[in-house]
Amino acid sequence: MSLQKLIKQCAKNDRQAQQEIYHLYAGSLFSICLKYSNNKQEAQDNFQDGFITIFKKIGQFDFRGSFEGWAKRVMINTVLLKYRKKSVLNIVTEDIPDEVIVEVDDEEISLDFLLDLIRGLPERYRLVFNLYVLDGYSHREIAGMLKIAEGTSKSNLARARVILRQQIERYQTGQQSI
Amino acid sequence: MRETKNIDRLFQEKLKDFEKYPGQGAWSAIEKELSPVSPKRRFRPWYRIASIAAVFLLLMGVGYRYEIPNTDFFEKMLANGPTESVVVETSPQEDSKPSNTLVETANIPEEIPVSSDISTSIAAVQEVSDDLSENNRLLKGQDRSDMGLDFAENPLFSTSPFTAPKTAPLSNRFSVATIFAPIYLSGVDNASLGTQLGNGTVATNLSYAYGLKVSYQLSKRISFQSGINLINMGYTANQVPFAATMASEGEPLTKSLPKNESLVSGKTNNQSVTNLNRVFGYVEIPVEVKYHLTEGRLGINLVGGFSTLLLNRDDIFLQNDFDKQDLNGLETLRSVNFTGNIGLDVDYSIRKNLYLNISPMFKLQTNAFSRNADNVLPYYIGVYTGVNYQF
Structure with a gap:
């Protein structure tokens, strides 16, 4: 059929x-x-x-x-x-860079680990990161979908990136010390 | 080996082809939440077929019913000859009161002179009867398709079990609606018998129609609809002079009028106010296309099509303050005629599958009257209201 x-x-x-x-x-x-x-x-x-x-x-x-x-x-x-x-997250207005670079060894980072990192993000950060990075929605679209301001969407994304980088670096540091 | 990477790219690359299936029980959980498959659905095709068959038989029955009286009427008329059926004569009773305005159809002796106008009327009625006989022949013969009565070719009935059930996906929906409509008739002034006979004004009476409407949704936007309506109409021609004249003479009218003088010329004396009433009715079978402009709770549709009208009643009578006299036999209405229909159809959902329906329609009648009034196009406006049930 x-x-x-x-x-x-x-x-x-x-x-x-x-x-x-x-x-x-x-x-x-x-x-x-x-x-x-x-x-x-x-x-x-x-x-x-x-x-x-x-x-x-x-x-x-x-x-x-x-x-x-x-x-x-x-x-x-x-x-x-x-x-x-x-969702009751507070808006973060501090200045955070648009691009976040991380030093990683691809071999060490598994898909399940990354998924766990995403799921560990605060709720709004997780949603915005998924929508923007993984599913290609614009901040304007995300703002409409989540009923938030466009600036809030950008800010949430930046905070999500910083948290994710910290988590990855902490993980890799832990791996090295083992 | 470590390398610097944009964090977005890291996630995008790793999760690009990520696909994971849920556990075994997921489908069962979803299936439980889905609306149950109704056992009735399996029988729905039979309901549809039965509905179509019922409508088909109903329409056939109506057609048959109106075939019979027409046959009798015209056979009788043709056998008796035109003279008998149209000559108007006052009562031969010498002691009749002046107020009596008796008009009857009867055989009259050949030696009684008939005015030229009456002769003209006879000729006109002969023409009508010829026309109607022709229509009658069509009704009886195999030529029904010419009159829009060929159900087999009507797209509305294309899913009928009696025809080819090759198309019509079952997903399309039927609806049935009851109808009642006040009708406002107009455009009959020049054609009415009253104005042909005199110079009086014509007032149309409030008329009405009622019936059943069946609709078949062909696509998302288009529906066909048909049905059956009974229409009752009437008009009154005021101040028709001839009945009073007849009464005041106190002798047979045909004897009192000089040759070549109009039956109702107005030259005779002692005219009094007499009205001519006409009450007539049709069985209407519309075939219309409906285009859906909006959907949802409030549905607005454009409707266009035509109707076949079968005359089922035509009573004419003279009436003044004292008496009433039938004038049947002077028919000028054709037994079969058509209307072109255009209008709006508004549905408002009051429950699931149940709608209030209001449909203002304009209907222009063609060949409603006999040949001597062919240029007249009566029209009527009806506000069809009812309840519509979809299934």
């Missing part, structure tokens, strides 16, 4: 088509949840909520862009909606 037909069947609540769509996109969408959530359990919950939203809204997909792109946006929005509700 073609993707278009599968999507149309999903809109009619066809369970078999829904299962096929799930298997096609579960990997990429769960990865988003692992990056945006602050632990694996929350990632699992967010993934379920996001997929249910996708199936509820799948009738609104107009076949103009890629379905995967649309599904990712729905998933991200579902997660953001959840965190936006309880």
